[in-house]
Amino acid sequence: MQNYITYGRLQVAEQLDAFINQHALPDTGVSPTSFWQGAENLFATFIPQNRALLEKREQLQHKIDEYHKAGNPVSGQAYTQFLKDIGYLVEQPADVNADTTNVDAEIATMAGPQLVVPINNARYALNAVNARWGSLYDALYGTDVISDEGGAEATKGYNPVRGAKVVVKAKAYLDEMLPLTQGSHADVTAYTIKQGELSIQLGNSEKSALATPSQWLGYQGDANAPNALLFTHNGLRFEIQLDATHPIGKTDPANVKDVAIEAALTTIMDCEDSVAAVDAEDKTLVYSNWLGLMKGTLSIDINKGGKTLTRAMHEDRIYHSAQQGQEVCVSGRSLMFVRNVGHLMTNDAMLFDGDEVPEGIMDGLITSLIAKHDLLGNSAFKNSREGSIYIVKPKMHGPEEVAFSDALFEAIEPIIDVPKNTLKMGIMDEERRTSVNLQACIAAAKSRVVFINTGFLDRTGDEIHTSMLAGAFADKASLKAMPWIKAYETANVAVGLRCGLSGRAQIGKGMWPIPDEMANMMKAKIGHPKSGANTAWVPSPTAATLHALHYHEVDVFGIQQGLDIAFDGVSDILQIPLLDSTEHLTSDVIQRELDNNVQGILGYVVRWVHQGVGCSKVPDINNVGLMEDRATLRISSQHIANWLEHGIVTAEQVKDSLRKMAVLVDEQNANDSEYIPMAPDLESSIGFLAASDLIFEGKTQPSGYTEPLLHARRREMKAKLAN
Numbered sequence: 001m002q003n004y005i006t007y008g009r010l011q012v013a014e015q016l017d018a019f020i021n022q023h024a025l026p027d028t029g030v031s032p033t034s035f036w037q038g039a040e041n042l043f044a045t046f047i048p049q050n051r052a053l054l055e056k057r058e059q060l061q062h063k064i065d066e067y068h069k070a071g072n073p074v075s076g077q078a079y080t081q082f083l084k085d086i087g088y089l090v091e092q093p094a095d096v097n098a099d100t101t102n103v104d105a106e107i108a109t110m111a112g113p114q115l116v117v118p119i120n121n122a123r124y125a126l127n128a129v130n131a132r133w134g135s136l137y138d139a140l141y142g143t144d145v146i147s148d149e150g151g152a153e154a155t156k157g158y159n160p161v162r163g164a165k166v167v168v169k170a171k172a173y174l175d176e177m178l179p180l181t182q183g184s185h186a187d188v189t190a191y192t193i194k195q196g197e198l199s200i201q202l203g204n205s206e207k208s209a210l211a212t213p214s215q216w217l218g219y220q221g222d223a224n225a226p227n228a229l230l231f232t233h234n235g236l237r238f239e240i241q242l243d244a245t246h247p248i249g250k251t252d253p254a255n256v257k258d259v260a261i262e263a264a265l266t267t268i269m270d271c272e273d274s275v276a277a278v279d280a281e282d283k284t285l286v287y288s289n290w291l292g293l294m295k296g297t298l299s300i301d302i303n304k305g306g307k308t309l310t311r312a313m314h315e316d317r318i319y320h321s322a323q324q325g326q327e328v329c330v331s332g333r334s335l336m337f338v339r340n341v342g343h344l345m346t347n348d349a350m351l352f353d354g355d356e357v358p359e360g361i362m363d364g365l366i367t368s369l370i371a372k373h374d375l376l377g378n379s380a381f382k383n384s385r386e387g388s389i390y391i392v393k394p395k396m397h398g399p400e401e402v403a404f405s406d407a408l409f410e411a412i413e414p415i416i417d418v419p420k421n422t423l424k425m426g427i428m429d430e431e432r433r434t435s436v437n438l439q440a441c442i443a444a445a446k447s448r449v450v451f452i453n454t455g456f457l458d459r460t461g462d463e464i465h466t467s468m469l470a471g472a473f474a475d476k477a478s479l480k481a482m483p484w485i486k487a488y489e490t491a492n493v494a495v496g497l498r499c500g501l502s503g504r505a506q507i508g509k510g511m512w513p514i515p516d517e518m519a520n521m522m523k524a525k526i527g528h529p530k531s532g533a534n535t536a537w538v539p540s541p542t543a544a545t546l547h548a549l550h551y552h553e554v555d556v557f558g559i560q561q562g563l564d565i566a567f568d569g570v571s572d573i574l575q576i577p578l579l580d581s582t583e584h585l586t587s588d589v590i591q592r593e594l595d596n597n598v599q600g601i602l603g604y605v606v607r608w609v610h611q612g613v614g615c616s617k618v619p620d621i622n623n624v625g626l627m628e629d630r631a632t633l634r635i636s637s638q639h640i641a642n643w644l645e646h647g648i649v650t651a652e653q654v655k656d657s658l659r660k661m662a663v664l665v666d667e668q669n670a671n672d673s674e675y676i677p678m679a680p681d682l683e684s685s686i687g688f689l690a691a692s693d694l695i696f697e698g699k700t701q702p703s704g705y706t707e708p709l710l711h712a713r714r715r716e717m718k719a720k721l722a723n
């Protein structure tokens with residue numbers, strides 16, 4: 001039984017109330033009385049608007065369903081006109097100029113990776129904030145970017161053959177990032193500082209030099225024997241680290257022990273699709289980790305390799321200047337955004353007039369309040385040096401919903417007593433109604449927008465759900481190769497550029513969802529900077545370190561100059577990726593697609609519902625570990641729902657697949673001591689039932705979202721575990 005503290009029409013769960021009053025509010029300059037009064041007014045104003053927006057989603061979906069049921073054209077002029085008539089496609093305002101101010105350089109003028117991390121996992125969240133810098137040697141050694149060939153397998157201890165390959169590759173990267181007038185970094189026998197100048201000695205006793213001397217920014221240690229040399233390239237910094245006593249350094253001709261590179265420029269601390277937070281207890285953990293990050297106090301003892309270490313936030317990196325001037329200071333931490341939840345869900349951590357409050361309003365208020373600690377300098381570290389609070393708003397459908405968030409932020413600012421437009425907004429372009437109206441969406445938050453990001457995973461789920469009744473969709477792999485997605489990705493960059501985001505905000509690309517396939521990532525993800533995006537999502541610090549290399553290879557801001565910013569693409573975006581009616585899917589292909597989807601759903605959902613894990617690496621049918629979160633779940637569940645709707649698969653077939661895959665998923669988790677198996681009594685496994693619901697009730701879920709069913713089943717599970 002949840003106890004609440006009452007503030008007028010607002011009730012706050014005891015645990016959350018204690019957290020806010022005792023930990024979040026003190027030292028913010030906001031009195032509890034004015035805060036709770038402001039909160040009550042905020043909910044009174046915004047709850048009705050929030051409900052009306054959700055109602056509009058349903059009305060539009062209903063009209064679209066009726067249109068398809070009547071057998072109307074699924075493409076072309078008639079379809080486009082229909083979308084205009086119902087207000088799905090709106091007139092785009094001309095000449096939108098974003099005018100956001102006080103944006104940190106990591107967002108506005110730099111180009112590099114963006115890491116995403118579940119905020120309720122303190123161990124990972126700390127790792128993420130520290131992923132601003134990564135070891136290139138470790139990232140290469142630990143991944144398949146270095147092949148096993150020639151005896152270079154990753155063995156239990158250090159494998160010198162693999163190590164040698166790492167050094168060769170890293171030095172080849174250095175040759176690109178830091179060209180020499182002659183020779184290669186592989187030939188260097190000494191990097192020294194002589195009379196304030198960088199001196200580079202080659203093995204053949206010749207000297208070399210930097211082709212662009214201004215790349216050298218500074219050094220650490222004694223000028224006579226520096227232990228780190230700092231350089232810059234394409235706006236990113238990196239260090240050559242020197243140590244003659246280090247096991248690697250002492251075997252290197254120039255005593256190079258590593259190359260440290262600036263990696264995750266920004267990190268999204270995620271309260272949304274990678275976390276399972278269903279009640280006051282969970283939300284309090286989410287908010288208290290955010291508070292720890294904003295106050296710089298978050299730390300955790302971890303056990304690694306049999307040793308207990310304390311993980312805490314890293315200091316800035318300070319260097320002697322190469323110009324003999326002031327010292328050079330580079331942030332040691334990734335600049336943090338916080339991703340709030342969207343407009344859909346409610347949560348009983350607070351009640352208003354006795355009803356659960358919209359979770360997005362609660363997140364907006366509390367995460368902003370907490371971030372005020374950063375603005376006031378209540379931390380040993382600085383997040384935003386420009387005095388901004390960066391909030392990612394996911395899953396907004398069209399400009400009205402963006403305008404709602406903009407108004408919400410404007411109403412939160414006086415409650416926490418910060419200037420107007422302190423709260424910045426990252427707009428996820430991940431719902432179809434946002435993609436086709438993106439210019440109007442940016443206009444609706446033009447003084448706050450700090451990014452637009454193509455969240456192609458949710459976007460794919462919405463693609464399927466919106467046109468559920470238009471016909472059967474292509475299989476998942478084919479969906480990614482059809483015209484709509486390319487047009488969506490290209491248009492997002494073009495719209496961002498013509499709305500003036502370059503130099504002011506990020507134009508971002510989506511997640512690499514195969515965390516262990518780094519060699520493939522290195523081939524594929526260079527496409528993101530090449531498309532003109534100055535950031536793209538990565539799932540781990542290692543991926544951030546490797547993806548950073550792409551921004552050394554590609555000068556994003558140069559690319560942006562040459563792009564066709566008039567590109568519109570809406571007619572292609574509106575091409576629904578249906579199965580070609582002439583295409584015949586064999587029963588094997590169908591079964592494989594079904595089993596693969598079911599395996600992913602079960603593998604993810606059972607850990608979500610039984611253990612409260614919001615993001616997991618789940619093996620697919622080929623045993624490739626895929627990052628699964630609520631957005632990938634949305635795709636898989638909507639895809640099966642669509643195939644059920646159009647008779648590609650039968651309910652019995654789906655049930656068979658669920659039963660078969662449940663056994664496999666249990667086996668895959670056999671080594672996890674916390675895991676609660678689904679078999680043998682599947683019908684009483686709450687996780688199994690959640691997975692079935694997501695498929696069989698997928699058609700009627702709002703926008704195909706998975707949250708309502710997941711939350712309900714997780715709460716059921718928590719109640720069961722508590723008894």
Ligand SMILES: CC(=O)SCCNC(=O)CCNC(=O)[C@H](O)C(C)(C)COP(=O)(O)OP(=O)(O)OC[C@H]1O[C@@H](n2cnc3c(N)ncnc32)[C@H](O)[C@@H]1OP(=O)(O)O
Nearest residue numbers: 116117124127128273274457511539540615616617627631
């Ligand atoms: C559609 C969307 O919304 S995408 C956005 C949501 N997705 C995400 O946020 C993905 C975040 N990534 C993750 O949660 C994880 O990387 C997973 C679940 C995919 C894989 O996790 P695991 O199986 O535990 O990874 P693995 O065993 O390879 O690596 C674990 C190590 O990497 C670190 N790590 C992995 N991912 C991250 C991350 N995102 N941030 C920081 N550190 C991370 C862990 O801290 C751990 O290191 P440690 O032992 O020093 O603490």
Ligand SMILES: O=CC(=O)O
Nearest residue numbers: 455456457458631
């Ligand atoms: O949030 C990201 C997505 O792809 O969805």
Ligand SMILES: [Mg+2]
Nearest residue numbers: 430455458631
């Ligand atoms: Mg998403």
